[in-house]
Amino acid sequence: MIQHISKAFPNLSERQTAQFELMLTLYPEWNDKINVISRKDIGNLEINHILHSLAIAKFITFSADSRILDIGTGGGFPGIPLAVLFPDVHFHLIDRIGKKLKVAADVAQRLGLSNVSFQHGDIGECRDKYDFVVSRAVMPQPDLVRLIRKNIDRTCRNAIPNGLITLKGGDLDNELSSLPGSESINISNYFPQAFFDTKKIVFTPLV
Numbered sequence: 001m002i003q004h005i006s007k008a009f010p011n012l013s014e015r016q017t018a019q020f021e022l023m024l025t026l027y028p029e030w031n032d033k034i035n036v037i038s039r040k041d042i043g044n045l046e047i048n049h050i051l052h053s054l055a056i057a058k059f060i061t062f063s064a065d066s067r068i069l070d071i072g073t074g075g076g077f078p079g080i081p082l083a084v085l086f087p088d089v090h091f092h093l094i095d096r097i098g099k100k101l102k103v104a105a106d107v108a109q110r111l112g113l114s115n116v117s118f119q120h121g122d123i124g125e126c127r128d129k130y131d132f133v134v135s136r137a138v139m140p141q142p143d144l145v146r147l148i149r150k151n152i153d154r155t156c157r158n159a160i161p162n163g164l165i166t167l168k169g170g171d172l173d174n175e176l177s178s179l180p181g182s183e184s185i186n187i188s189n190y191f192p193q194a195f196f197d198t199k200k201i202v203f204t205p206l207v
Contacts, residue, residue: 001021002017002020002021002024002046002050003046004046004047004051004191004193005020005046005050005051005054006020008051008054008058008190008191009054009057009085016084016085019084019111019112019113020050020081020084022110022111023045023050023080023081023084023107023111024045024046024050026106026107026110026111027042027045027049027075027103027107028042028045030075030103030106030107034099034100034102034103036074036075036100036103037049037075044195047193047195048195049077049081050077050081051191051193052077052078052136052167052187052195052196052199053077053078053079053080053081053082053136053167054078054081054082054085055167055187055190055191055196055199055201056078056082056134056165056167056201057082057085057086058187058189058190058191058201059165059185059201059203060132060158060159060160060165061159062082062086062089062131062132062158063089063157063158063159064088064089065088065089065090065157066086066089066090066131066132066157066158067089067090067092067128067129067130067131067153068082068089068090068091068092068130068131068132068133068134069091069092069094069126069128069130069132069133069134069148069151070082070091070092070093070094070133070134070135071094071123071133071134071135071138071144071147071148072094072095072096072135072136072138072139073093073094073095073100073101073104074095074097074100074104074136075100075103075104075107076093076103076104076107076108077136078134078135078136078167079091079093079104079116079134080093080104080107080108080111080113080116082134083108083113083115083116084111084113086115087113087115088115089115090115090116090117091115091116091117092116092117092118092119092126092128092130093116093117093118093119094118094119094120094121094123094126095120096120096121096122098120101118101120104118105118123147123148123151124147126151127150127151128151129151129152129153130151130152130153130162131152131153131156131157131158131162132152132158132162132163132164132165133148133151133152133163133164133165134164134165134166134167135164135165135166135167136166136167137166137167137168137169138166140175141164141166141168141172141175141176141179141182141202141204142175142178142179144164144166145164145179145204145206148164149206152164152206152207153207154207156207160203160205161205161206161207162205162206162207163203163204163205163206163207164202164203164204164206165201165202165203166201166202167187167199167200167201167202168184168199168200168201168202169198169199169200170198172184172200172202176202176204179204181204181205182202182203182204182205183202183203184200184201184202184203185200185201185202185203186199186200187199187200187201
């Protein structure tokens, strides 16, 4: 049962509920073969990985037909949970580690997701344009901005400007001081679980 997800998102469809429940089965299955989530943390899959990914959906509701790039997705976070929540939005997931991307692709296929695509490689090889780039603490925000600025579409279709949305933790003042307009939001504003006490959503507008 997805008790934490369903409480945070009470308007899930039956299909979405079934997809999240299946996710809780698929990742532990894969993790026995390929370590995409720390073995000591796989028991916290719902809160620490799926719900954490979905925090972005509390910050922004992506408009239909938006295009989102998930860089350093690993086994599919945050891209796959967000793709379940936003079936009318396209998500492109990129990672340099092929075996982790294999897990993400299999999970997406078994969940029946038609709004997800995958790329094995480096962000430098990706030239397409997206409304937002999302990521889970892959690298410092300024470094990530330098890599993905070329991928941000100049035409905005959402309630906030196009840009970079990351999931991070800790003190970010120094990291964000060189990025005007950036903001950090405490995820504990959205979710009550202790895991989120030090976790943040960081948004840097890039248009």
